[in-house]
Amino acid sequence: MFLSFLKFNKNCLEMKLLLPTILFSSLFSFAQQVEFHRCATTNAIDYQESLTPGYKDAVISAFDAAKALNMNPESKSGSLYTIPVVVHIVHNTTEENLPDSVIIDQIRVLNEDYNRLNPDTVNMRADFDIVKGNPRIEFKLAQIDPNGQPTTGITRTFTNTTSFGSLAFLSGDMSDLEKVKSTADGGIDPWDQSRYLNIWVCDMSLFGFTALLGYATPPAGLPNWPPGSTGGLGDGVVIQYQAFGSNNPNDIGAGVVIKGRTTTHEVGHYLGLRHIWGDGDCTAEDGIDDTPNADAQSNTDCDPSKNTCTDNIQSVDLPDMIENYMDYSSEDCQNSFTALQVSLMHGVLELQRYDLVHGNPASIEENAIExxxxxxxxxxxxxxxxxxxxxxxxxxxxxxxxxxxxxxxxxxxxxxxxxxxxxxxxxxxxxxxxxxxxxxx
Ligand SMILES: [Zn+2]
CATH class of the missing domain: 2.60.40.760 (Expansin, cellulose-binding-like domain)
Incomplete structure (x- = not known):
């Protein structure tokens, strides 16, 4: 019942204003007032900037460089991309220790969504036929670990930490969340981040309430950080355990639909994409020319009537694209990337994340054919x-x-x-x- 009061909101400032009330309130009124964060990637960038001044500029210049590469397709390789993935399950309860079937299902969802094989592409409105794109990116649970040994690509770590969420996060300090990425702090160290996409799955709730569905690190134009080398953000993706996979046995509550697309969204950030409303009003940009502007994020609705900003994409004023994975619409109505979002992700894989997809010893190419x-x-x-x-x-x-x-x-x-x-x-x-x-x- 408490969870029915939760609603999505990404705005950290509003959370800060609520804090004094929360501290002196009962859990019931906390639940009435808390607004949970769908995705904290923009907070993560701000936090990293506070630890490493210049990070934000590096993210922006990485984005611009990847985008510029798109203007010059000759410089790209001709192959489909395969990304080796390691999923770190960090659990305190048996519910958090998700079975392999959920992890395998999440990889399936990623592969469908990043190859435009998801059956619900038929729900994309025809307006977006002129901009839709197919990333052709494949995700594979790693078959070789960093020591060259066979692996399932899944690690399981019991933790005494009941939740990696904390009130500090609400005021922009992500250091408690980041502990999941450190063995010494109750989580597990990453595998070589230049060779593996690390996904940590854990509990980030606050007082038992879902506070955040996930966050990711966009590429920073710098070599990926070696494991455990900084006190700051570890490269990769973190997902709230009930939001992982489309067959998750745990209900996240509040009627929120979970279809594995929190991970699709966060991996989009990891590959350089921003929120399509540009985290602002009609004047804010996501830096991608074929995503329609919007004056705000979509909330959990799937309202096709909205066209909040006037734009001109191939001479068309497209409606708000609730179908886009990088919006905050319900996972029920998300089904597409745009062609230029795809180009940007390909640019990132050719620049900042080159080692992930080129000559990667973590990738086994079975039956390799020249x-x-x-x-x-x-x-x-x-x-x-x-x-x-x-x-x-x-x-x-x-x-x-x-x-x-x-x-x-x-x-x-x-x-x-x-x-x-x-x-x-x-x-x-x-x-x-x-x-x-x-x-x-
Ligand atoms: Zn996001």
Missing amino acids: FVLYPNPAQDFVEIKSSAQIDEIQIMDITGKTIQVDFFNNQIDVRAFRTGVYFIDAYTKEGQKITRRLVKQ
């Missing part, structure tokens, strides 16, 4: 050089639309293609699938 597209970028014909015989190919544009193509003698005719990025799925005689990126000039 497969090269040449030239790439291409103008007229692309040759396929492969160590296996290719039986069939399928080509898709960045929106996931299949392109008809002539494929003969290991050559693809791209003369009729429009300039841009395409994905090529090649199938060998043995049924193995290889995916590469192709840029048409």
Whole structure:
């Protein structure tokens, strides 16, 4: 019943104003007044700035550099990205010790959402056909640990800490939350952050109430921090345990729908994306040209009638995009990224997070087949050089639309293609699938 009073709000200042009341109130009135944070990534940036002056500028310049790279697609590699993931379950109760099935389901959700394979893309309004994008990023539970040993990609740590949440967080100090990333402080140290996406799953509640669903560290234009090297933020993602996976047995309360998209959202931050309303009014920007502006975050509603700001995206004033994973809409109505959000994430993977997806010893490429597209970028014909015989190919544009193509003698005719990025799925005689990126000039 208490939880029914909770509502989403990201604004930390409002929380600060509530503090004196909270301190002298009963739990019941606390529950009446608390407004919980959907995502604390912007707070995390401010906090890191207080520890390491210049961090905020580094995040912004990293964002700008990744965006600039998008203007120059030639410099990108042609491959689909695979990110090795380690999930750290840090538990005090049996409920927090989520079963493997929930973790595997969360990875499935990420792979659907980051490959536009989620069935609810059909719910995206046709208005957004002109901007939708497919990241083609794959997440795999790590199969090799940092010592080169086989692993499930899941760690389990019992902690005496009943919650990593604390009142300090409400005034912008994230140091208690960050303890989950340190073995010495009751959590668990990260695995090499340049080689693994570390996701910690734990309890961050306050007085038993959900205070925060998750937060992440955007890339900072600096080499990723080595494990435990700073007293500040450890690179990676933290998720409240009831918000992990779409088959989580624990109810988060307040009628909040959980479909594993808190993690989709936080990984979006980890790959450089900002909230689509730019954390401000119509004049605030998320730095991405094809996401419509909004005068505020969506709340838990899925209200398709809202068009709070006038914008001009390919000559169209699009409505507020409640379908976007980087909004605060209900997980029920989120189903899409935009093409330029995809380009930004690809830029981050080519710059700040290069080692995560290039020559990463933590990634095992099973049945590795030598497969090269040449030239790439291409103008007229692309040759396929492969160590296996290719039986069939399928080509898709960045929106996931299949392109008809002539494929003969290991050559693809791209003369009729429009300039841009395409994905090529090649199938060998043995049924193995290889995916590469192709840029048409
Ligand atoms: Zn967020």
